[in-house]
Amino acid sequence: MKIALVGQPNSGKSTLFNAVAGYRSLTSNFAGTTVEYTHGQARVGGAVLELVDLPGLYSLTPTSPVEATSREFLLAGSWDVIVNVVDASQLARSLELTLELLDLEAPLVVCLNMMDEAARKGMTIDSRALGTTLGVSVVEAIAARGRGIIETFRTAQGVGAAGSNRPRAFVYAPDAEVVIKQLAEKITSFSSSSASPETVNAASRAASSAASIAVAEAGVAAAPVFPPARFQALQWVQSDPRQIRREEPAIALVLEWGQAEIALRAGQPADAAISAARHAACLTLFERVARVARPRADWREQLDRLVMHPVWGYAVLLAVFLGFFRLVFDVGKLAEGRILAVFEALVALLAQHMNPQGALFAGVKGAVLGTAGAVAIVLPYLVPFLVGLAILEDIGYLSRVGYLMDAAMHRLGLHGTATLPVLVGYGCSVPAVMATRILTSRRDRFITAFLAVLVPCSARMTVIFALVGFYLGANYALGIYALNLLVVAVAGHLLARIWPEISPGMLMEVPAYRVPAPRVVALKTWWRLREFVVVAFPLLVVGSVVLSLVDFYGWQHGINTALSPLTALLGLPRSVGLTLIFGVLRKELSLLMLMQALGTTHVLGAMTAAQILIFTLFVTFYLPCMATLASMMRELGWRLTLAASGALLALAMVISLAARGAFFLF
Amino acid sequence: MRYTANFDSPINLYEAGDHARLRILLITGGWEVRRSFNQMGIHPGDRVRVLRRAPFGGPLEIDNRGTHVAVSKQLAQKIRVELLP
Numbered sequence: 001m002k003i004a005l006v007g008q009p010n011s012g013k014s015t016l017f018n019a020v021a022g023y024r025s026l027t028s029n030f031a032g033t034t035v036e037y038t039h040g041q042a043r044v045g046g047a048v049l050e051l052v053d054l055p056g057l058y059s060l061t062p063t064s065p066v067e068a069t070s071r072e073f074l075l076a077g078s079w080d081v082i083v084n085v086v087d088a089s090q091l092a093r094s095l096e097l098t099l100e101l102l103d104l105e106a107p108l109v110v111c112l113n114m115m116d117e118a119a120r121k122g123m124t125i126d127s128r129a130l131g132t133t134l135g136v137s138v139v140e141a142i143a144a145r146g147r148g149i150i151e152t153f154r155t156a157q158g159v160g161a162a163g164s165n166r167p168r169a170f171v172y173a174p175d176a177e178v179v180i181k182q183l184a185e186k187i188t189s190f191s192s193s194s195a196s197p198e199t200v201n202a203a204s205r206a207a208s209s210a211a212s213i214a215v216a217e218a219g220v221a222a223a224p225v226f227p228p229a230r231f232q233a234l235q236w237v238q239s240d241p242r243q244i245r246r247e248e249p250a251i252a253l254v255l256e257w258g259q260a261e262i263a264l265r266a267g268q269p270a271d272a273a274i275s276a277a278r279h280a281a282c283l284t285l286f287e288r289v290a291r292v293a294r295p296r297a298d299w300r301e302q303l304d305r306l307v308m309h310p311v312w313g314y315a316v317l318l319a320v321f322l323g324f325f326r327l328v329f330d331v332g333k334l335a336e337g338r339i340l341a342v343f344e345a346l347v348a349l350l351a352q353h354m355n356p357q358g359a360l361f362a363g364v365k366g367a368v369l370g371t372a373g374a375v376a377i378v379l380p381y382l383v384p385f386l387v388g389l390a391i392l393e394d395i396g397y398l399s400r401v402g403y404l405m406d407a408a409m410h411r412l413g414l415h416g417t418a419t420l421p422v423l424v425g426y427g428c429s430v431p432a433v434m435a436t437r438i439l440t441s442r443r444d445r446f447i448t449a450f451l452a453v454l455v456p457c458s459a460r461m462t463v464i465f466a467l468v469g470f471y472l473g474a475n476y477a478l479g480i481y482a483l484n485l486l487v488v489a490v491a492g493h494l495l496a497r498i499w500p501e502i503s504p505g506m507l508m509e510v511p512a513y514r515v516p517a518p519r520v521v522a523l524k525t526w527w528r529l530r531e532f533v534v535v536a537f538p539l540l541v542v543g544s545v546v547l548s549l550v551d552f553y554g555w556q557h558g559i560n561t562a563l564s565p566l567t568a569l570l571g572l573p574r575s576v577g578l579t580l581i582f583g584v585l586r587k588e589l590s591l592l593m594l595m596q597a598l599g600t601t602h603v604l605g606a607m608t609a610a611q612i613l614i615f616t617l618f619v620t621f622y623l624p625c626m627a628t629l630a631s632m633m634r635e636l637g638w639r640l641t642l643a644a645s646g647a648l649l650a651l652a653m654v655i656s657l658a659a660r661g662a663f664f665l666f
Numbered sequence: 667m668r669y670t671a672n673f674d675s676p677i678n679l680y681e682a683g684d685h686a687r688l689r690i691l692l693i694t695g696g697w698e699v700r701r702s703f704n705q706m707g708i709h710p711g712d713r714v715r716v717l718r719r720a721p722f723g724g725p726l727e728i729d730n731r732g733t734h735v736a737v738s739k740q741l742a743q744k745i746r747v748e749l750l751p
Contacts, residue, residue, distance in 0.1 A: 058705035063698060090733050093707030121732060240697040268710075271697060275704040276711075310721040403736045407724035415738070416725070505738035507702045510727055512734075 001160050002050040003153070004074065006101065007085035008094055009056030010396075010511040012113040015143040016085055017053040018520050020044065020153060036437075037073070038527075044153040052079065060100045061238050061271070064440035074104070077226040081107045081160035083152060088118035088125055088140075089512070092286040099170045099278050102134065103231045107159045108167055110138045111152045116145070117512065122293035130289040135167045144517050169230060172277045175265040183258040184233035237262060238271040300513045304400075313404050320397070325427055328384045329458065335380035343372030362552035363545050370544025374537050374627075382529060385431050389424075390524040394516030399508060406506050412489065413496020415506040418448040422488075425452035428459075429628040433635055434528060446636055447495045450644050451488050453624045453632070454651075456481070460620050463590050468616045471604050476613065480620060487621070487651070539626045543585040550578075570618060570656050572611055573598070584623050610663040614656050622652035677749070679716075680726065680742035686716050688747040695744040703745070706735050713750065 007013040021040030038053040054070040062068035074082070084101050086094040091112075101108055112127055131138035137155045141148025171177060236244065236255050245252045259270040266273035306312050347368055354361045392398055398420055406416030417439055425432040432452035436445045456464060469477035550556060556578045560567075563577030575598060583590040594615070598606040607615070623629070623645055632641040682688055690712050693700050708714070708730055717727040717734065725736045737745075 061701060061705075063701050063705060092731055093733055096707060240701075242697070269697075269700065272693070272700050272704065272710075275701075276709050279704070279707065279709045304717075308718055308720075308727065310719075313720075399736070403720055403725055403727060406736070406738055407720060407722040410723075410738075416736075505740040506725060506736060507706060507738065507741055508736045509706065510734040510736050 001047070001081070001157060002052065002079040003156050003160065004079040004082050005051060005053045005085060006070070006074065006082050006097075007056060007113075008058050008087065008090075008097055010509065011056065011085045011087040011094065012143045013053055013056065013085040014038070015517055015520055016083075016111065016113065016141070016149060016152065017051055018517075018523050019143060019146060019149045020049075021051050021053075037070075042153065044150060044157065047157060049153060049157065057097070059097055060103075061235065066440055075227050077106075081109060081156045083109050083111055083156050085111045085113050085143075088112045088115050089121050089123065091118070091123070091125060091290055092282050095282040095285055096275075096278050098134065099281065102136070102167050103169045103228070103234060104226075105167065105169055105228050105231070106226070107162075108136045109152065109156045109159050110134065110136055111141050111143075111148070112138055113141045113143050113148075115140050115148075116142050120296055120298065122295040124291045124293070126289045130285070133285060133288065144515070169228070170278070170281065172274060172281075173266070176262050176273060176277060179258055179261045179265070180230060180233050180237060183237060183254070184229040186254050186258075233258075234274065238274050303513065307397075307400050308403060313400075317401060317404055320392075321423055324388050324392075328381060328388060328427060331384050332380035336376045339376045339380065340372055343368055343375075359549070359552055362548045366545035366548025367541055369548070370541035371537075373544065374533075374540040381428060382431060383525065385424075385427065386525040386528050387521060389420075389431070389435065390521040391516050393524075394514065394521060396511045396513050399510045402506065402508055403510060412447075412451065412492030413501060414444055414447060414451075414492065417506065417508065418444055421448050421452045422455060425455035425457060426461075427457065429453050429455075429457045429624050430631050432457075433628060433631040436635055442636075443499050443501070446640050446644070447492065447499070449632060449636060450495065450647070451492055453628060453644070453648070454484070454488050454491060454621070456484055456620050457624075459590075459625070463619055464616055467594075467603065467612055471612055472609055480616065483617075483655075484620065487655070491651070539630050540585075543626055547582065547585060570614055571660050572615055573607060576615060580618070580622070583619050583625070584629075585626050590619055610660070614659050614663075617659050618652050618656040620652075621655055622649055624648070677747060678743045679728070679737065679745040679747050680739055682716055682747055682749065684716055684718060687713065687750040688716070689713050689750055690745060690747055692746040693744060694746065695741075699741065699744055702741075707731075707733060708735065714747075 005013045005017055017038060017040075020042035021038075037055060040051055042049050042051055052073070054073060055066045057067040057070045059067075060071050060074070062071050082101060082104070084098050086098060098110060110130070112125065112130075115125070118125060125140075127138045127140050137159055139148055139152045139155050141152055143149055172180070236251070237258050239255075241252075241256060241259060244255055248255075262270040262273055266276075268276065307316050347365055350361065350364060350368065354364065398417075401419050402416035404416070405419035409416050409418055412418075418436075421432045421435040421439075424435050429452060432455075433449050436449045436452065439445045439448060464477050464480050468480060550559065559581065560574050560577035563580065564574055566580070567574055567577050576594060579590060579594045595603065603612060624632075629641060629645070632644065636644075679688070679690075690708065690710050692710055693703050693708075703709070712730055715729045717729050719726045723739050725738045726742050727734055727736050
């Protein structure tokens with residue numbers, strides 16, 4: 001039996017899911033999208049249940065691609081029961097989605113989660129009365145403490161097995177109902193007469209299902225139709241007229257008639273009228289089933305007074321992120337050396353048992369060192385980072401960061417929610433790119449990822465400080481950081497011009513602080529880590545083997561010659577050509593390679609001050625490392641990754657050439 | 667629900683003072699703006715309270731029946747409100 005978990009964001013869906021589905025559950029992308037969902041199996045009461053945890057959505061009329069995909073999945077109907085997870089402490093608002101789900105007229109169970117939170121807010125909810133009014137089973141739960149979880153899935157199983165337990169659709173104002181009924185009929189008769197080609201588009205799929213109603217009415221077949229024609233009519237009445245005209249020109253006329261008819265009767269646009277009717281119904285329902293007493297005094301209100309304060313809020317933000325980075329990188333550094341030592345011992349051991357002069361040894365050595373590099377990034381840095389990120393996310397702090405930083409991020413053409421990935425970029429570009437996933441629009445993801453990659457990560461920081469800082473002075477190093485900030489600001493500005501914003505600004509729920517569930521944090525970390533391992537590990541190992549073989553066969557001269565136009569243009573010594581390639585594979589090795597290439601640890605003897613500065617500028621701005629590129633491919637697709645890489649290369653060229661010109665002139 | 671908005675109301679949500687108690691009269695702007703607010707459970711007729719605002723033209727935080735929502739300046743300016751006593 002397949003159970004779909006549906007709920008608004010922050011309703012605790014994932015807690016419910018993770019409580020029964022284990023580490024073997026998978027995250028997958030919906031076909032043809034970058035939207036993820038989690039699915040897995042659970043054994044409840046002897047039966048094996050298939051669970052699908054859909055991304056949170058506020059309503060079935062989508063405003064973001066994530067919501068659109070969740071909706072597509074629901075409308076495809078490849079599930080047996082819906083479990084609607086509801087945050088009981090936000091009952092009135094959450095019921096709006098529940099009413100929409102009722103319109104699907106499909107087996108539904110409502111899980112009233114976070115009952116403890118509701119009690120703290122002084123709410124008492126009569127779940128039985130709620131169930132009778134809605135005509136569905138309602139189960140109370142506190143998923144974070146493991147209460148009501150088994151009951152929820154047992155009930156869902158029962159409802160799904162019965163199959164016949166279909167709730168009635170919610171009835172709107174009589175005025176609107178008349179139009180919806182007429183519209184549903186028109187859609188039915190319309191689509192049976194037109195032969196619209198099958199597309200993945202939800203609307204046309206619905207049209208074809210509406211066509212099958214017509215068939216059913218003609219007496220050819222009598223299978224139940226999904227989604228119901230009434231539901232489709234409702235969805236269309238609420239949809240954006242411009243979008244309908246663009247995507248479904250054939251029905252636009254009928255639909256505009258319907259929308260105008262409702263608007264005329266209701267005195268407001270059709271979508272607003274339907275939504276308002278639902279809203280009013282929810283408030284009435286809420287009054288009937290819930291009593292609200294005085295809420296208990298809550299320390300969390302006090303905390304927000306500090307955390308979201310116009311002055312102290314920023315101090316807290318700074319402290320949190322500095323502390324976070326320190327923790328991650330201090331822990332990382334400690335562990336990194338030890339891990340690398342183990343692998344170096346392994347190489348030494350291999351050297352004893354193999355011919356150290358053979359090509360095979362060179363290849364194996366490359367593979368071992370590549371694995372070492374990957375392990376030394378993943379275990380010490382990425383694991384604590386991802387754990388910390390999941391904790392900050394689950395506490396609810398990230399929304400507060402979005403609130404505080406919205407004004408500043410607007411100057412970069414982004415919203416406050418994009419702050420985190422850019423800040424993370426100062427640590428490591430890989431998790432920064434992965435963190436762009438929290439953004440809903442593809443445009444915002446691209447711009448954020450681009451800026452996050454542009455910010456010098458800790459590996460580039462070593463180059464900046466060890467080369468420029470050491471040989472030219474700390475002021476030059478800080479100057480590079482200042483220049484970088486300027487470039488980030490200009491790039492953000494330009495990108496926002498090139499790809500103008502469609503979303504109308506930030507409207508974001510600020511959830512109540514919550515204690516993160518360790519199991520959820522662990523699972524989130526594990527899934528994100530697994531993705532990195534699958535994508536980046538092979539690349540790092542293969543890259544390392546290739547470099548090892550280049551070194552073995554003495555191909556570096558060929559490569560340096562091939563790159564000589566670039567190095568000559570930048571006015572750099574020919575021998576640093578290979579270093580630039582190395583920088584793409586493993587940023588943290590750039591410095592080491594430079595010293596190897598020049599054959600000295602005293603760089604100033606082999607390069608002039610100008611050359612050092614130009615080299616560092618180029619390395620700071622040009623392509624990100626292989627692992628980052630792999631994550632970008634994963635999050636943005638190859639087209640945008642390619643575009644970003646081209647832009648970064650061009651940017652690095654312009655900046656380095658400008659620096660060379662400046663040195664030439666002054 | 668028929669709702670007669672007071673179009674003479676001179677203020678939008680962004681102009682309302684901190685801690686002000688307000689009633690939402692009208693959500694102007696296109697389909698998308700209306701839709702985003704409606705999704706968050708914010709409709710004309712709702713009573714909301716401004717909790718705080720971020721500096722430098724940042725967003726407002728409002729309380730709508732216990733749900734806290736951050737609203738950016740641009741969006742807040744699209745909401746007409748009336749002050750409640």
